[in-house]
Amino acid sequence: MSLHGKRQVRFIHGADVHLGAPFRGLRELSEAWADRLVEAVPEAFDRLVDTAVRERVDFVVLAGDIFDNGRPSYRDYLRFFQGIERLSDAGIPTYLITGNHDPYVSWQQDLFAFPEHGHMLSADRPDFRLFERDGEPLVIIAGRGYPNKVWSRDRDIAEGLNRAAAEAALGPRAQQAPFGVGVLHTGLDQDLVKAPTDPRGLLRSGLDYWALGHVHRRYLDDERDPHIGFSGCIQGRDIKEVGARGVHLVTLTEDAPAQVRFVPTASVVWQRLSIDVGECATPSDIIQLVMRELFRVNGDARCEEMICRITLTGATALHETLGRADVIEGMREALNNSYPDFFVDALIDRTTLPLDKEALRREGLFPAVFMATAENARRDGTAQYAYLQDEFMAKNVAMPVLAQQQVDALAQEAEDMVLDLLIGEAGEGA
Amino acid sequence: MSEQRASMDGCRSGAHSFLKYLKIERFGAFSDRTVGPFAPGLNVVFGRNEAGKSTLVSFVDGVLFGWREARGARNTYKPVGAERAGSLLFAEVDRGIGEAFAGHEHYRELRRVRNADGAQGDIELLDDIDAETFRTMFALTSDELRSLRNTTDMTAKLLTAGSGTSSSPAQALAVVQGRLAECTSRAAGAERSVVRALAEQDAAKRALDAAAAQVELHRKHHHELHDLEAERDDLNVRMQQNDRSIENLTLCREGTERLAREEKELLVEMAELEGEERLAQERRAASAASIGQRLAELSSSEDRVLRDRLDALAARENKYAQAVDTARSNLTDSKALYETCVEALGGDAEKEHARTRHKIKATFSIAIPLVFVLVGVPLFMYGRHLGSLSYTILGLALVAFAVMVAAAALGMMLRPERPADPLRTRVDDAQWVMVQDEKKLAACRADEERFGASVAEELEGHGLGDARGDIRRARAILDEAKDVRAAMALDDQRARAARARLQAVAVRLDAIAQERFHLCERASVPETVSDEELEAAIDRCVQLRLGLQEAANALSKRHGELTQELGQAQRTSEFERLKTAHQEAITRTEEAKHEFAKLLLARRMLEAAIASWESKSQPEVYARASQLFSLMTNGAWTSVLLGDDGSLRVADDARTVRDPLLLSLGTTQQLYLALRIALLMSAANVGAAIPILADDILVHFDAERREGAARALAALAHVRQVILFTCHEEVMQALTSADPSSTVIEL
Structure with missing residues (x-):
């Protein structure tokens, strides 16, 4: 030619x-x-x-x-x-x-x-x-x-x-x-x-x-x-x-x-999405928002079928509802059933309670003490890491490879989880 | 510490609930009974034995936490034929102002009818209390006061419960511990378990490895199949070659066998044929010889002609024979006649004379001419020789004379005899007739003979000399000759046939030789190969074929196996699925581990926070407990403390430290009462609306200690609602004197 x-x-x-x-x-x-x-x-x-x-x-x-x-x-x-x-x-x-x-x-x-x-x-x-x-x-x-x-x-x-x-x-x-x-x-x-x-x-x-x-x-x-x-x-x-x-x-x-x-x-494209659902009032609102985001992202990729990992972020009163495994799973299933070309492999809840942390600190009650303790622990990252290593070894389980910032992220999540337990609905026990 | 108390008081914005009425619809002995109104502070319920004091405590417990079921020997206070039912009415009070809202429309009610329906009404009143805490800390009996179960936990619970959170840190810690336990649990239901996730991951890996081994195998088999097909083609070629060899060798062997047989037969035949030919030829020659050349070569037309001629001759012969017969018969007649005549005459002598005369005449007629001829001819000849006319004429005249004489003689002879007398004439006639007849007969016979001779000559000329003039015989000979000729022809034919066959045989023998050559060539054996060698070669090839066939079968079987296996392998995506499953297991394990790590960090932080929190408030509790204990024991014991091992100890002023087990009953009760009061005062948030229900707990105290205890209870009553049930007046008095503002209710 x-x-x-x-x-x-x-x-x-x-x-x-x-x-x-x-x-x-x-x-x-x-x-x-x-x-x-x-x-x-x-x-x-x-x-x-x-x-x-x-x-x-x-x-x-x-x-x-x-x-x-x-x-x-x-x-x-x-x-x-x-x-x-x-x-x-x-x-x-x-x-x-x-x-x-x-x-x-x-x-x-x-x-x-x-x-x-x-x-x-x-x-x-x-x-x-x-x-x-x-x-x-x-x-x-x-x-x-x-x-x-x-x-x-x-x-x-x-x-x-x-x-x-x-x-x-x-x-x-x-x-x-x-x-x-x-x-x-x-x-x-x-x-x-x-x-x-x-x-x-x-x-x-x-x-x-x-x-x-x-x-x-x-x-x-x-x-x-x-x-x-x-x-x-x-x-x-x-x-x-x-x-x-x-x-x-x-x-x-x-x-x-x-x-x-x-x-x-x-034929299949991967996407990671992080969606702030702070504005949503009900789980179906969340689902609609997620769908809109999925379509938007899919338009950018040149591929019809998509596997996504969606992380929900933001401070919302729905946090406790979302904290229940069956709710998240139900939402994931609803998303997967709604459009066959998208598959949500994991829907991860990283929302938080709408806590006013400053107010808690000011109250000076146990949450304040807890947050102070958490901050202390965070400052000594290596001790945290060593503690994890010891615990994993004690249980005879291989420790996953974690970078320091991953450990910090885990610590933050742990703190949020404990605050949920303390401040959220009365958990198991009454 | 102070801020804590401030917060305790302030967390309800000044107002909090207290139990005002017990409304019993049906419980125990009570029916439609209202007990109250109680005051927010210290209340004493005074009643005789069996007034229902314990019943009331159980009632409050039942409404709050459910009617007790009948299990073993326990009074469930279930009225006969009715359901337990009742309610608790709570009012609000502001510590500063007094009862905040007057009027029952502001009351809060907790009601229970059936356990299944739960507590009804303002159930948020139950938010900050649980059954165990209530029964340990709030519903006090003498027995209860003998110990404080799970001191540290209870302390922690209560202390951290008063921390402004809706669920206590201890509960949160319990939840975290529970989840951590799940993480390391091996139980089948534990979803978050790291241990299980690892086990699943291992299982997935093992399945994957097994499948991977399969896949490797499949690739090897793919290669094997490829090689196998080449091998199979090769084997087929060899088998075909071998089969061709077998074919050729077999053909060769059968062919050579057949051909050898044929050859042998042919050679035998050839010998036979040659013999036959020879024989035929000999016979033919013999036959030909037997009938002579001419006859042998007679053609059928000639034969016919000859036969016709024979017929003609036979006819003529017959005629001659007939003539002779006629003549003979005539002669016989005439002879008979003559003889008759002669006999009549006595004729023989005449006959003799006649004969003699005859004879003389004959002699002269012959002799004289003869002499003349004998003289005349030489004379003629001499005359001619001399040329003398005279001699010639003389000679000629002599000869003529001779001839004339002869003629005359002849004439004379021929002249008939004069007839004698009639008898003699008759005899002479008869004799003449007889002689005529004799002559006729002779002539006929001569003719016949002549004819016979000519026939014989002719016959001889025709080759029928053997017939010797006999026509019948000639005919027989002809017939014979015909037969012989036929036989000869047959022999000829046979000979020719034999010759032709011999030629064919020769050709066939040639062909046989060629065929054998070709067979041997195709079978690649030398022409001189023996049958045994051929057999051996065929055997070898057959063995080879068996071997090759076995090999081909094995190959085919393997090919079939491999094709099927690979065909199936092509259709499954099992391996890929197992890979995916394995990766999913890995991901889940990682997540489980992250979760585990998170929970560990949470526990660590929470425990640290709890310890920190406790360390602030715990000393306060023990200080207060010590104070109360000292008060109650009148200084006999001054300190309540936690030993190093976390167990409770008491100490006196002289720093004698004792285990509570060593204390007397009364002192023990005082100890645990002191501890409880101290805790209840510190943890004002726990069960803020629930009163302390003491069921005659001061019975084991002596008067002094009773006073102390009363003062302690009064102090508690500043912070919480206390309802003490007793049947002892002195107890009532002690309490009312310790706290003059206390309310007394009589049952």
Whole structure:
């Protein structure tokens, strides 16, 4: 394809499929949503393949972490290879590298299953391929994968990946190729633990676009003239991976900047919402407010289906009602039943009683004493932490990893809870 | 301390409720009875024994906390045939002003009829008191005063109860403790339990690991299936090859066997045929020889012709034979006639003479010409030789003369004899006839003979020489010859057939050789292979086929197993679900742990706050209790304190510390009364509207101690409503003198 006589090449840059990784941080899915999520990642991959076929791209590049540590089910495993075959049948070659979650050693049992046009670049040294269209050399593909789970700190993973080395390895035909694409699984300068490399080194390599994998959030070094990109993962997998997820559709044109278009592939999007319900008088008011917020947020994400974790905040007289587990659960169920494309995984009550803490302090009764004690305890954070450690050990339970500010947050919640007990409705006991 | 008291008084904005009337509808012995009005301070209810003092205390307890059920030996005060029912009426008082609102429309009422319906009316009056506290602290009896159960807890409860919160810190602490216990509980119902969440997480992990092992297995099997299909194809090819080998070898063996048999037969046949041919040829030759060349080569048309000729000849022969017969018969007749005549004559001698004459004539007729010829011819010849005409003519004349003589002789001879006498003529006629007939006969016979000779010659010419002139025989010979010819033809045919068959046999033998060559070539064995070798080869191949078949079966079975297994594996998403479930378990465990941590922090803070709060008010309580105790014991004992181990101790001025167990009954009662009063005074918020109901508690006190106790109770009455029931006048007097403003009600 050419544009005003200039040659052009289009390809899909995807990465971090993580087939087989579970969805994390969910509390309790309904049956239907559990089934839904099981399909989500393979569906996202199918969408990647569909996009490639529909856009009639020239080739597809997958920058590592195709499979996850957690091993995909047999069905997903087959679906992946079927996807590659579909691309192969449509005449679209796929170039893959291995990542830290699926290093080369883990692939060796499965290499036999690759169809004709699926190319796995090697992991023990830089590898080069030449992409030709109608017999005309067009793109040099340079890349390498992870040989095993850990990459040694003192080696640069991008070493040896440049245009000159590619031409030397591929022969004179490669010199006619106008474009060069690098493929690498690296932390770049964002994750300094996992095979980091200097972006400036990549920019000097003589390749037009670097298709990178590992960082799950999409990134381009320069929106108008991109040379380095992370396509991000194709489907978010926990509450931290919020927002749209997908692949890059890259168009390289001779003597022109590369154009990168984001194509969403995720079928389920994660959201975290914090909603202040101080103004609501009844639980149904809260539900309506939550629904409005959900719709608003969903409009921003480019995806129909959404899993959310909603935290209710604010000071409200409904606090005690909300404190009852069956009320919260009922509200959560009402929300889930109202609109099938949203799922509220957890509805967390962080509302507080409309307490006038100053007045309490002034009264000087037990709550005041209690608040003073709480403040004392807060000042000595390490003692609190040590106390928790001792208690957990005494009960033979592994302590969760908590940062100091998480401990402080817990202490604040504990204080609020005790104040509820003291000041709220008479609890168990009369 | 002072602020506490201030707050105590101030928390109800000056006014608080007190019990004014007991309205008993039905309880115990009472029916439709109103007791009261009570005053906000000290009240003494004086009544004789069995007036119903204890009944009233139980009544108040019943209305507040429910009628007691009959369990064991206890008086439930249930009237016969009626339900217990009654109410308590509370009025408001402002300590500063007096009764705040006069008039029953401002009263607050607590009513109870049936336990199931609960207390009715202004039930908020019950908000700050619970049954245990009431029965321990408010409803006092002598027995009750012997101890104070759960001193520290009760102290804590009461002290922290007076803290301006609607539920006491102790209750809050109890709630927190309860939730903490839930967190570490292993019970099935405990939802928040960290321990259970961990157990669930482990179980999920185990299930997941098992499934993961399955998945690994499936991938291995996927690979195995892939390899297996290649192996199966390979095996099929080998099996086909082997089958072809078996086929070829079998064909070869059967073929060579068959061919060898055939060959043997053919060779035998060939020998036979050759013999046959030879035989046929010999027979034919013999046959031909037997009938002669000509006959042997006679064609059927010639045969027919010959037969016709034979027929013709036979006819002629018949004619000649007939003629001869006729002649003979004639001769016979004539001879007979002659002889008859001769006999008549005696003719033989005549005959003799005739014969002799004949003979002489004949001789002369012959001899003389002969001589002339004999002379004439040479003479002619000499004449011709000499060329002399005379000699030639002479010769010729002689010869002519001879001829003439001969002719004459002949004529003479031929001239008929003169007839003799008629008899003689007759005899001569007869003789002439006889001679004629003889001659005819001779002529016929000669003809016949001639004919016979010519026939014989002809027959000979035709090859029928063996017939020797016999036509019948010739015919027989012809027939024979025909048969022989037929036989010859047959032999010929046989010979030819044999020859043709021999050729065919030869061709077939060639074909056999070719076939054998091809069979052996296809079976890849040398032509010289023996049957045993072929058998052995076939056996080997059959064994191989069995082996391959077994292998193929095993492969097929495995293929089927794997295909089914992988087909099912493809359809399930069990593994992914287990992963999700595992992650959910992890999340829930984390949350349970966070909850646990939060509760721990809460407990820590709460305990610290409680301790802090207690440390402020507790000394106050014990100080007051000490004061009251000292007052009641008249200084015999001066201090009430908490030992290091948290148990109660008493001390006297000389710092002798004793365990309350060692005290006398009276002193013990005083101790616990003092403690209770001190607590009740400090925790004015607890059961603010509820009166202290003392059921004759001063009986064990002597007069002095009674006074002290009365003063203590009066002090209490400043803060709370006290209703003391007694049947002793002196007690009543002690109380009324300790507090002159006290109210006395007589039952």
